[in-house]
Each structure stands twice: as C-alpha cells, then as structure tokens.
Amino acid sequence: MILDTIVAATRERVAVLKKVKPIEAVRQAALVRAEEERTASGGTFTFPFERALMEGSMNFICEIKKASPSKGVIVEEFPFVDIAKEYEEAGAAAISVLTEPAYFMGVDSYVTDVADVVTIPILRKDFIVDEYQIYESKVLGASAILLLCSVLDEEELARFMALATELGLSCLVEAHNEEEVKKALAVNARIIGINNRDLKDFSVDVGNSIRLRSLIPDGVIVVAESGIKSADEIEALREHQIHAALIGETLMRSEDKTKALTELFGPVRGLQVKICGLSRTEDITVVNNPAVRPTYAGFVFAESPRRVSVSDARNLISQMAPQIQAVGVFVNEDVETMAHLAETVPLQVIQLHGDETEDMIKQLRQLTTARIWKAVRVQSEDDVLRWNESVADLLLFDAYKTDAYGGTGHVFDWKLLKKCTKPFILAGGIHSKNVARAIRNVKPYAIDASSGLETDGVKNKEKIFHFMDIIKKVRN
Numbered sequence: 001m002i003l004d005t006i007v008a009a010t011r012e013r014v015a016v017l018k019k020v021k022p023i024e025a026v027r028q029a030a031l032v033r034a035e036e037e038r039t040a041s042g043g044t045f046t047f048p049f050e051r052a053l054m055e056g057s058m059n060f061i062c063e064i065k066k067a068s069p070s071k072g073v074i075v076e077e078f079p080f081v082d083i084a085k086e087y088e089e090a091g092a093a094a095i096s097v098l099t100e101p102a103y104f105m106g107v108d109s110y111v112t113d114v115a116d117v118v119t120i121p122i123l124r125k126d127f128i129v130d131e132y133q134i135y136e137s138k139v140l141g142a143s144a145i146l147l148l149c150s151v152l153d154e155e156e157l158a159r160f161m162a163l164a165t166e167l168g169l170s171c172l173v174e175a176h177n178e179e180e181v182k183k184a185l186a187v188n189a190r191i192i193g194i195n196n197r198d199l200k201d202f203s204v205d206v207g208n209s210i211r212l213r214s215l216i217p218d219g220v221i222v223v224a225e226s227g228i229k230s231a232d233e234i235e236a237l238r239e240h241q242i243h244a245a246l247i248g249e250t251l252m253r254s255e256d257k258t259k260a261l262t263e264l265f266g267p268v269r270g271l272q273v274k275i276c277g278l279s280r281t282e283d284i285t286v287v288n289n290p291a292v293r294p295t296y297a298g299f300v301f302a303e304s305p306r307r308v309s310v311s312d313a314r315n316l317i318s319q320m321a322p323q324i325q326a327v328g329v330f331v332n333e334d335v336e337t338m339a340h341l342a343e344t345v346p347l348q349v350i351q352l353h354g355d356e357t358e359d360m361i362k363q364l365r366q367l368t369t370a371r372i373w374k375a376v377r378v379q380s381e382d383d384v385l386r387w388n389e390s391v392a393d394l395l396l397f398d399a400y401k402t403d404a405y406g407g408t409g410h411v412f413d414w415k416l417l418k419k420c421t422k423p424f425i426l427a428g429g430i431h432s433k434n435v436a437r438a439i440r441n442v443k444p445y446a447i448d449a450s451s452g453l454e455t456d457g458v459k460n461k462e463k464i465f466h467f468m469d470i471i472k473k474v475r476n
Ligand SMILES: O=C(O)c1ccccc1NCC(=O)[C@H](O)[C@H](O)COP(=O)(O)O
Pocket: 276, 277, 298, 300, 302, 303, 304, 305, 306, 307, 329, 330, 331, 353, 398, 404, 405, 406, 407, 408, 409, 410, 427, 428, 429, 430, 448, 449, 450, 451, 452
C-alpha cells in the first residue's frame, strides 16, 4: 500500500536528518521557540490553529501542495509564497503546507517561508513517525501538525500529542474509518480530521466525513478532509456541524482563490463599507471612483493624525459623489456643536467615538435628523451587551487601546460580538488580509477601515482598490 511506502521513506528521511542535525539540537531550538511564544502571550500557549477553526460557521484550511500520490503533479507553476498570501486574503482560517518530499514534492522550509508572510496559523502536513519531526515542526514555525491514526498506534498518538501540547502545537488527528475515529477519541484528540480519501485505493467519498461525524462528541473540533469541490458539499458539512474543511487540489487548481472560496462558502449579500479618515482631495477622487465608492466616508473631527478642520471637511464633502454618505467622527464633543455641524457641513451620520453616554445620545436625537452611531471599544462581552438597547441607530464595534480612541489598527477578539443581536459595524484593524474572514465570520452590517488602507499615515490608492476588489469577490 502507498501509505506503507511513504511511511518507510519518511523513516529513512528522518534517520538521515538525525545524523545531519542531532535530535538534541532540534529539541533545544524548539523549546526556546516555545518558551518565547509562551512568554509573549502572557505565560500560556494560545493554540491559534484550533481557535481559528472555531471562528466561523465554516472555516477553511487551504492547502499548499505541488503534487500528490493520487494525482501526480497538480500544478506546474508553484509560487507557494504568493499562493499563501492569496489564501490569507481569500479568507482561509489556516494554511496546510505539505512538506513530504518524495510523493508530494514538499520542502520543510516552505513552512517557514509561508509563516513569514501570513498571520494565520500553519499546519505542517507530513507523515509524523518520530518526535524529531515534532520538534522540527515547531522550529519551522508551524502551529499544528498532522497525526495519522492509520500510521501511529494509541501509545504513539498519546505520546506525540503530549509532546506537541508541551510545545504549544495543536494536533489534527486524522481518521478514515470508525475504528480510527475511536482511536482518536481514546487519546482525547481535540481536533479530529476525517479523511474522505481511502489511502488504500485513493477513492474519495465526501459522505465519509458526514457519516463518521456522528461518532464524535461536542467539544471536539471536526475537520472534513479531501476531495471537497462544491458549495453543496460545504453546505452539507455545515449542516452536520463540521467545523472546518481542508481543501487542497480544488484550490491549487483555481486561478482566483478568493472567488473559489466565495463559491464554496457562498456569497455574503448586502454588506456596506465605510472608509474612514479621509483628509485630502486625492482621497475623495479615490472613493468617487465607481470601482471603490463605499456607502460611507468618515471625516475625523476629533484629535487625530487624520483630523480635518470644519472648512476642509466641507470642501472635501462638496466634491464627494452624492451616493456616498458623509460620517462625522467625534470624541466627547458637545451635542449642540455636533448637531450644528451635521446641518451645515453637512453630515448624514454622527459617529460618537468617545465616552458619550446614552443620555447624550438621546439629547442629540432631539437636535438633529442625522443618524447617530455609537462606537463601542470592546474589551469584554459586557461592553457589547451594555449597548444592546441603545437608541443609537447603529453600534460600531472597535478595538480598545489606552492611548487613542480610534484609528488604532488593532484587531479585537471578534468572538466577543457573538451575543450581539442587532446589526452593527465592525471596525478595528481591518485590511485586505483579514477582511474576507471578518465579513464571513462576524457577519456585520458594514465593515469600517482606516489605517489598514494607509501608507505612511495617508490613504493609499492601491490598497483601497485592492481592498474593495476583495470585498466585491466576497459579496458575490
Ligand atoms: O481614525 C482616527 O484617527 C480616529 C481618531 C479618534 C477617534 C476615532 C477615529 N477613527 C474612527 C473610525 O471610525 C476608524 O475607522 C476606526 O477606529 C477603525 O480604525 P482602524 O483600526 O485604523 O481601521
């Protein structure tokens, strides 16, 4: 069987590697890296791979592989670093990188090269048969490893999982049949991958994930693997509470990864866009372009590097396409001034981005017909729930930072919004690399971006065009 051949080749490869670089040296390097990560995250590992697989209603692990034993060479052209960047922009939750050299044409350093250019976690996909490879995976920069129930016995699985956990690595424990699922459960796997491909004859049946899913209790993350090609298949996986889909060949063969993921996930309709912090005539020219044209353009009247004077705002807004609505951003301004500016600039929306109270919103409501948005800087779920009954027309959720009210470029934990029952605007560190995930996972009414569309403190035309291009592909 091909699996036995690959495993035998892997054992030989590891034996050679051990002679070149002894296990103790790799172990030390892995421990140093693990300790650095643990310290940086306040003394505990964050296990980003498993967190990423729980973010949305369907999370994609997008795979980078040049070849496979069943298909031979999948793509002649293999710009794997660009593919990784595309996957991240397309909305991948994580990237799987094949490193097995003989049958998948993988290279260990692909993991490091990909880790250097993306912020999402990486699964190092190889045939792990020895602790050596687990230390190596940590050093390469992976966040997770693959462990195969068809290759490892229960004792090995448990030992390898314990070592991985000690290093802050997650384990995707792969099973293909009932017996292997039971084995994965016996070792308390936190993530179980169900392979739809039978490695004995390479036949693929996506129904395999659905059938075996029922054996797995709640609380374990379930990943469907192999042969996934269509939106209908993704929908069926979603209906059966499968958290993630690992997709290789379909994506490797697609020309446009963002469009491909939209086809699989389904379009997100009706999303609005706000571009904030416009301060120059050039910015207005960019937003007026029909390829950009957001629903809302924000002008900051508060203390900020993006602050505009009243006369500049008036001048800029007078040049703006009539379809775009002007939003005035204020921090702790008095209600009379805001109402007056809404009337005279004019502003269609007043965005309160400071410590304004509900009473203040009610007073402002009496003074203006402009819509009122309340920005909430989120540190906890309570921050979100506290404003649920607000009379504000919309809430805008942004990141909290001590030294600035807004425009910080910081992303907050989107999971804190899970209990918000009303439409809202999502802000805080949104840019082209995370906007697809933000839209699909958080499902906001509108997305708001400012510093992520800038270079050296001013809006960047190319970044704005690219950002809007991604949003258009995600919408349809
Ligand atoms: O943008 C500012 O400089 C700003 C300053 C003070 C209060 C609010 C501010 N911006 C409000 C916004 O609506 C921003 O778009 C939002 O904070 C997101 O900014 P970013 O994280 O840079 O995308």
